[in-house]
Amino acid sequence: MTYKTLDRPDGTYSIVDESASLYIPANSANSSYQQVLDAIIAQGAAAFDGDIPADLQAAADAKLAAGLYQPDPHA
């Protein structure tokens, strides 16, 4: 899957997976948002259509550095 961003009226953005018609808030409490971070960690720039927003990349880097990235051990 490939993500892209969608601007919101409040100046923030949502993350969109168009192939799944899925709209994800940029909110760390949302599990799909965490999956986006996992995709950035695993795939890098290929996870996104266009540039990865700097704050999203920073969140992915922080998740990796904190040891919070847990790939499925049985995949």
Next chain:
Amino acid sequence: MSKKLYGPAPDQVPTNADLGTMAYQDYDAFIDGNVVSRPNLVVNGDFQVWQRSDNAYTGGNGYISVDRIKSTRGRIRKPNTNGNSGEDDRGCVLDCTDGSVFVHFDMFLEDKDQSLSGKKAVMSFEAKSAGASAEPGGWGLYIDDAGYTGFGGLDIGTSRSFTVVPTEWRKVVLYGTITYDGSGEYFRLPRWYVNPTGSSSTRMLQIDKLKVEIIESATDKPTPFVRRTYAEELRDCKRYYQQIGRDNVYEGRLMGLVNSGGTGIFQWQLETEMRAEPDVTVYGSNTAGGNFVFDTGEGTNSGNKTSLSFDGGNSKGKMFNVASFPSATQGSPCWCDMGTDSNHIGFTFNADY
């Protein structure tokens, strides 16, 4: 054992005649064993609510059928579905027979502000081996004291195995401490692992009456499971997942207004405040040329689901746009029908962990 008088209300003075005929009653006979059941932290503990599906499989990782249980490459189904029969009609079945890979099932419990951190808890549930070809001698259910990072867990110290058999329900009891590693305001229960590497490779686990309760002492016994009404369970499940118009059933008309530039703007008020702002999946045909009809009264805009975008909201409501109605007057009403057959749309709102 002390006896309590069961008789007239306190403001009534019994007469001698009353006293002569009134029996002293054993209070224990009125309140079963004097046991007051502790509150259950689990939502949908007897698996009454199945908003997504009654029987579904995932090759990935997510919530697929029964509310509140997350699966990794497993099937979660109601009893006596997916070609099985003879199962007791209660609880849910954790089924690993698709693909014969071992799978795990998780449940996460909300704990706002980590207020339960450090508390002792006891987890209990009933379990049996399910499936028409269940191994007659039973098999070892593995309960994994899985690690957790970034959130919490009910730490039971070490992983355990319990024998589940097809002939009877057995109660499993696990003691632990709610422990956090990170800022997440939720904790995970010990994992159910269902391993298909037994003699039949058809292992299925049926569970029911899942309960987690806070206790004062590590020797406190679990108290009985108390069934809540379906209405109560459904309301609480909607804090984590809601859907509208997904099941090919007409569920009403959604109203909006035409904004500048001919964009239709719609607001969807969630049925109850959700745990966090949910993600949204849009259902409906993706056929080019349009299966959605958004009507302004001045004309219609036929599009497909890519005409629609959710671009804002929070845990209480979400808003979306539909582009576009170039001939429509700003401020005029527009509407669309909910449901997923042709000309309808549907949404799911997910705030599960």
